[in-house]
Amino acid sequence: MNADVVVIGAGIVGAACARALARAGLSVVVLERGAAAGATSARGEGNLLVSDKAPGPELDLALHASADWPRLAAELADELGAAFPSVEYQRKGGVVVALTEAGAEPLRAFANGQAAAGVAVEHLDAAAALAFEPDLNPALTAAVHYPQDAQLQPVVAAEALLASARLAGATVLTGTEALGAVRDRAGRLVGVRTRAGDIGAGAVLVAAGPWSGDAAAALGADVPVRPRRGMVLVTARMAQRVRHKVYDGDYFGATQSAAADLQTSSVVESTPGRTVLIGSSREQIGFDDRLRVEVLAQIARRAVRLFPFLADTPVIRAYGGFRPYMPDHLPVVGPDHRHPGLWHATGHEGAGIGLAGVTASLLCAQLTGTEPPLDPAPFQLARPSLAAHLGGTP
Amino acid sequence: MSVSVLVIGAGPAGLSAAVAAADAGAMVTLLDAGDGLGGQYWRHLPPERSSVREARLHHGWPLFERLRERVAADEAITVLTEAQVWAVETTGAVTVRVLVGPADAAGREPLALAADAIVFATGAHDRTLPFPGWNLPGTFSAGAAQALAKGERIAVGRRAVVAGAGPFLLPVARSLTDAGAEVLGVYEAARPLHAAKGWLARPHRLLGAARKGPELAGYLGHHLRRRIPYRLGAAVVEARGEGRVEEAVIARLDADWAPVPGTERTVAVDAVCVSHGFTPRLELPIAAGCRTGPDRFVLVDADQRTSVPGVYAAGEITGIGGVDAALVEGRIAGHRAAGGDRSALRADLRRRRAADDVARRIEAAHGVRPGWRAWLRDDTVVCRCEEVPYGRLRDTAAATAQDSLRSLKLTTRAGLGICQARMCGRTVEELTGAAPASAADTSDQRPLAAPIRLGDLAGLATTPHGGKDTQ
Numbered sequence: 001m002n003a004d005v006v007v008i009g010a011g012i013v014g015a016a017c018a019r020a021l022a023r024a025g026l027s028v029v030v031l032e033r034g035a036a037a038g039a040t041s042a043r044g045e046g047n048l049l050v051s052d053k054a055p056g057p058e059l060d061l062a063l064h065a066s067a068d069w070p071r072l073a074a075e076l077a078d079e080l081g082a083a084f085p086s087v088e089y090q091r092k093g094g095v096v097v098a099l100t101e102a103g104a105e106p107l108r109a110f111a112n113g114q115a116a117a118g119v120a121v122e123h124l125d126a127a128a129a130l131a132f133e134p135d136l137n138p139a140l141t142a143a144v145h146y147p148q149d150a151q152l153q154p155v156v157a158a159e160a161l162l163a164s165a166r167l168a169g170a171t172v173l174t175g176t177e178a179l180g181a182v183r184d185r186a187g188r189l190v191g192v193r194t195r196a197g198d199i200g201a202g203a204v205l206v207a208a209g210p211w212s213g214d215a216a217a218a219l220g221a222d223v224p225v226r227p228r229r230g231m232v233l234v235t236a237r238m239a240q241r242v243r244h245k246v247y248d249g250d251y252f253g254a255t256q257s258a259a260a261d262l263q264t265s266s267v268v269e270s271t272p273g274r275t276v277l278i279g280s281s282r283e284q285i286g287f288d289d290r291l292r293v294e295v296l297a298q299i300a301r302r303a304v305r306l307f308p309f310l311a312d313t314p315v316i317r318a319y320g321g322f323r324p325y326m327p328d329h330l331p332v333v334g335p336d337h338r339h340p341g342l343w344h345a346t347g348h349e350g351a352g353i354g355l356a357g358v359t360a361s362l363l364c365a366q367l368t369g370t371e372p373p374l375d376p377a378p379f380q381l382a383r384p385s386l387a388a389h390l391g392g393t394p
Numbered sequence: 395m396s397v398s399v400l401v402i403g404a405g406p407a408g409l410s411a412a413v414a415a416a417d418a419g420a421m422v423t424l425l426d427a428g429d430g431l432g433g434q435y436w437r438h439l440p441p442e443r444s445s446v447r448e449a450r451l452h453h454g455w456p457l458f459e460r461l462r463e464r465v466a467a468d469e470a471i472t473v474l475t476e477a478q479v480w481a482v483e484t485t486g487a488v489t490v491r492v493l494v495g496p497a498d499a500a501g502r503e504p505l506a507l508a509a510d511a512i513v514f515a516t517g518a519h520d521r522t523l524p525f526p527g528w529n530l531p532g533t534f535s536a537g538a539a540q541a542l543a544k545g546e547r548i549a550v551g552r553r554a555v556v557a558g559a560g561p562f563l564l565p566v567a568r569s570l571t572d573a574g575a576e577v578l579g580v581y582e583a584a585r586p587l588h589a590a591k592g593w594l595a596r597p598h599r600l601l602g603a604a605r606k607g608p609e610l611a612g613y614l615g616h617h618l619r620r621r622i623p624y625r626l627g628a629a630v631v632e633a634r635g636e637g638r639v640e641e642a643v644i645a646r647l648d649a650d651w652a653p654v655p656g657t658e659r660t661v662a663v664d665a666v667c668v669s670h671g672f673t674p675r676l677e678l679p680i681a682a683g684c685r686t687g688p689d690r691f692v693l694v695d696a697d698q699r700t701s702v703p704g705v706y707a708a709g710e711i712t713g714i715g716g717v718d719a720a721l722v723e724g725r726i727a728g729h730r731a732a733g734g735d736r737s738a739l740r741a742d743l744r745r746r747r748a749a750d751d752v753a754r755r756i757e758a759a760h761g762v763r764p765g766w767r768a769w770l771r772d773d774t775v776v777c778r779c780e781e782v783p784y785g786r787l788r789d790t791a792a793a794t795a796q797d798s799l800r801s802l803k804l805t806t807r808a809g810l811g812i813c814q815a816r817m818c819g820r821t822v823e824e825l826t827g828a829a830p831a832s833a834a835d836t837s838d839q840r841p842l843a844a845p846i847r848l849g850d851l852a853g854l855a856t857t858p859h860g861g862k863d864t865q
Contacts, residue, residue: 036794036798037796037800037801042800084790156805163794163795291485291841296481300848300849304852310848311848312847316814317840
């Protein structure tokens, strides 16, 4: 078997890249060692947030994604028809709340910085915040509305992108692991080995989320992506009393921090399934998936502080996943400068669902030599902030 | 110092494990989520409304009374009822998280329990295959109908049919008639030849199963006296009615359980009680890390030890074997968990072999056969909590080319509702051919083993091995 591009990983980022590449006319084979959309993509919340990102390249990426998802969601719905489940794209907006005096000013300052970078931002006083979210803790000290924040059903989104990739000609092989590199006499990567035989490839894209390090290692390369565990709670079905994605300002601290300790911040939102999702914790504990009640308790404490009525709500499910996290908190989207023929799209941490589409456009443009949607330089593996974390050339 | 043993579940297996562990010198804590002892098998009226008829209504009631009195009198056994285990932690010693208090009440008392040994005896719930109309009021799982009859003396209807597969149908029919219902028929999906093959192969082995033979004979005798028709190779393939069940459609089945066209007939009823076997309650042993086998039961060795050191399992979670198997497995597990000598168990090990034989016969005779899918329609609801119809489940699986359970659950919402796939999990797996990606990813896996109020979760005290044990 041969392909222009072999994509390793059938999570949402691999699926989106496979779709973009196949629609650009390339032949694509997707290798997934487990089930499609079965790991990180199936264990998050489906965030498409601009509100949690400080001005910089990741925010630029998020703004592109925010502008692009309505088109992408409509395109997928159109292409896949009514029988395919909806990706449940909802531009419901986010409301970020400070509940302490100390937290109020940093939240306002953060929002003002974002506004300068092009984010739509609306400062809310307490009365306005309670008009947005009547059940919010009235003791709030500051609140900001971010109308661009949106939500997706992450598994349906990943499956839709993959189904669309198939329609564009991509082949998806699940239960098939990329075991190693096939190289030509000059040592250049020209394909991957699998148990089902070698697959020749003009390019190999590693899009295996937190397992990208392992996948790259099998090909003789390295990428400094690490797993970061996050837990989410799901309530029983209920009348919807949470209208936006609502979270406390500490969320910024957690996403931008490299501290290994358990951190939680409350992210509360309703879903079309009439449940409420409550996230989220962040722990660097490797691929340890054992349940820790203390983590769930911390998430619960923050959620109840935000929405006191939730104290009486039964939680029926808890799930956790591993997010792909880079030491400098920026995804990698582009070629591996040390290994010709090898490409990467990973490291989106908790933002991969929302950023998958724009990641695919950025990757595809670089690989096919067309005009990228935004400057790819900040997302290169060769960037200075990763230099200390990379192995050398072969 | 004596060994501490924590027994979870106070049905036949758990009660006998607790007593055996205390006999072997252990300090025992026995937990049950229900408000009394006995489990599903010996479900009975609450003490303030106790009845002298219990002995007549329950098989093995004197044995239950002995176990219950012993457990109450023995100072080495602490009993906690209304004790719901909602999580199991394995980051340090296996720790069981419990909420004690009336189900659904706020402010239940939280406990975190660990012990030298843990015995899981969490039992099984009955499995119901979906059929058109099964979500109409008036259809019940046979287990629910029996629980109401035994625990409340309430008959679910005046004119009922009982259908499904397995020897459980007979005691359900009896409980219903005892509670005052007229049972119009019992419809067993297994065909006569299948049933005979399962039950009659090497009949001398059946003599070894001390209780099961007479128990079934007793139910059949009751059946004959009451003139209740008992049909093999037949099923309720549809329930009909305006707003509630008014008619059951009965059809003959072929050997694969597919309805034979043209054999349908309708019976006027106000209750349909259905059971197609049992699903073990595996979430706690799975959360504790216990390995399960290809047949989806907890793997145990000759001492009822699971793959996790210090953790034992007994009763239906190790194989559907009925009360005799549960009692003997409980005794072995409790005795060994307490550090008791194996040589004392010779008779029990022999009894367990006989009980295992009965379990194999039941599965051979009454195990679910794939032809039942033929009675489904596109609009037959498969997942009742989330109202997912069969057609959508099948079409979504096809549209996503998906053969893994996790994605299918999340794209269809099947199994995501309040029962957390306890009712439909195995059915969804069979209908879609969806294989769990790993043993830890089955519909049996539920890290939250029971709902917990967010306020109760938020109120938990920080523990020594929570949160900060990062490496």
